[in-house]
Amino acid sequence: MEDYKNLVDALNGLKAQGYVEDFNLAENCLVCRAGAYQLLADEFQVDTSYRFEGDSSAPDDQSVVYAISSPRHELKGTLVSSYGMYTDTVTAEIIEKLR
Template sequence: MKNYDTLVDATNDLLKRGYTANLSLDGDTIDDKEQGIQMIADDFEIDEFYRFEGASNPDDMSIVYAVSSEKYNLKGVLVNAYGTYADDSSSAIAAKLHHHQVGQNLHGDDRPTT
């Protein structure tokens, strides 16, 4: 897995690697508004994620997710805040995102956890 210095570096590289859909978290779904797709937790996989902390502002914390869906034949990027501005939803989507944050090491390390 790669390490990135900035959120922009991560999103630009993911775009180059085919993660072209601009995804957004909307309650109980992750949406590709351009294609009119709403995915529930079972519809996608988190391939990688990268966590960033704002150097000058601790409130500026984000996680970039590389998301893929066989069902919808798409690969996209989801940027989600954590910390002060985190979505504290209790949905299955939030649980899946949180599981990947704590279930794996930072910066996309995909080694299995025990």
């Protein structure tokens, strides 16, 4: 596991490892390619994650990047989120996968 200094380094390093998709969190799935792929909780795995804290201790200055793969769809990419960004609209299965 790499030891990245910041979010940008992590994203660049993961991209070099083939994690080229940009995943976004939806209500019950992850989406990429403008919604062309919608991955349910059982269709992807979190290969690794990296947490970063900014200069302040404020929650909005903290983030995590997930390296995600889906052998079923032959996709690899990243999901970037802020700590505590989960809302009531995201299903428990997706939240559990990202813990």
